[in-house]
Amino acid sequence: MCLLLGVRGVGKTLLLKQLQAVLSGEQVNQKETPPTIPTVGTNLVTLKFGKKTCTVRELGGCMAPIWNSYFKGVTHLIFMIDLAHRQQVAASCIELLNSLSSNDLQEVRVLILFNKIDIEVPVGMTFTEISSILRLDDIMSTSPQTVDVLHCSAIRGDGLSEVVQWLETHASHN
Numbered sequence: 001m002c003l004l005l006g007v008r009g010v011g012k013t014l015l016l017k018q019l020q021a022v023l024s025g026e027q028v029n030q031k032e033t034p035p036t037i038p039t040v041g042t043n044l045v046t047l048k049f050g051k052k053t054c055t056v057r058e059l060g061g062c063m064a065p066i067w068n069s070y071f072k073g074v075t076h077l078i079f080m081i082d083l084a085h086r087q088q089v090a091a092s093c094i095e096l097l098n099s100l101s102s103n104d105l106q107e108v109r110v111l112i113l114f115n116k117i118d119i120e121v122p123v124g125m126t127f128t129e130i131s132s133i134l135r136l137d138d139i140m141s142t143s144p145q146t147v148d149v150l151h152c153s154a155i156r157g158d159g160l161s162e163v164v165q166w167l168e169t170h171a172s173h174n
């Protein structure tokens with residue numbers, strides 16, 4: 001089971017819809033982006049990679065205080081961060097560090113996924129800027145988990161093939 005976490009509005013639900021579209025061979029269409037509504041509770045999606053599958057569970061951002069009740073049995077974690085929302089970075093950072101320090105997640109493979117690369121500076125942050133605000137190097141060197149980092153635009157589709165690749169390589173099974 002792969003868990004998809006991130007504070008509210010970072011793009012988790014849209015990412016799952018777009019991954020399903022990519023994997024079923026549909027074109028990601030920027031103008032007809034599927035609408036999302038804030039996720040209440042959890043959103044469970046099964047992604048198919050040929051004969052292999054991967055189950056991803058999104059937990060709503062407003063559930064952060066009880067995210068840890070879903071950590072048992074999790075093998076992979078995608079933590080999403082919104083590059084267009086500076087005021088939210090501190091909150092994201094706290095939730096990320098909390099999750100990484102949980103006993104149940106010490107062995108999981110982690111993907112930190114920066115979303116909304118389509119929103120340009122100065123509203124959006126560059127990868128270099130967010131990395132230094134988050135102290136990403138410290139997080140990567142001190143956390144016991146293997147941590148990978150990717151960036152994408154769930155709305156435009158940039159970077160989604162790398163996310164698909166990560167899920168297929170690490171998180172899917174027969």
Ligand SMILES: Nc1nc2c(ncn2[C@@H]2O[C@H](COP(=O)(O)OP(=O)(O)O)[C@@H](O)[C@H]2O)c(=O)[nH]1
Pocket residue numbers: 006007008009010011012013014015033036037038039061115116117118119152153154155156
């Ligand atoms: N510009 C931009 N907007 C995005 C992107 N990904 C998601 N959004 C928008 O962000 C809002 C919240 O998305 P949603 O998937 O519901 O976030 P969640 O709360 O993390 O599930 C929606 O209006 C999305 O259309 C992106 O890559 N770029």
Ligand SMILES: [Mg+2]
Pocket residue numbers: 012013014037038039058060
């Ligand atoms: Mg959602």
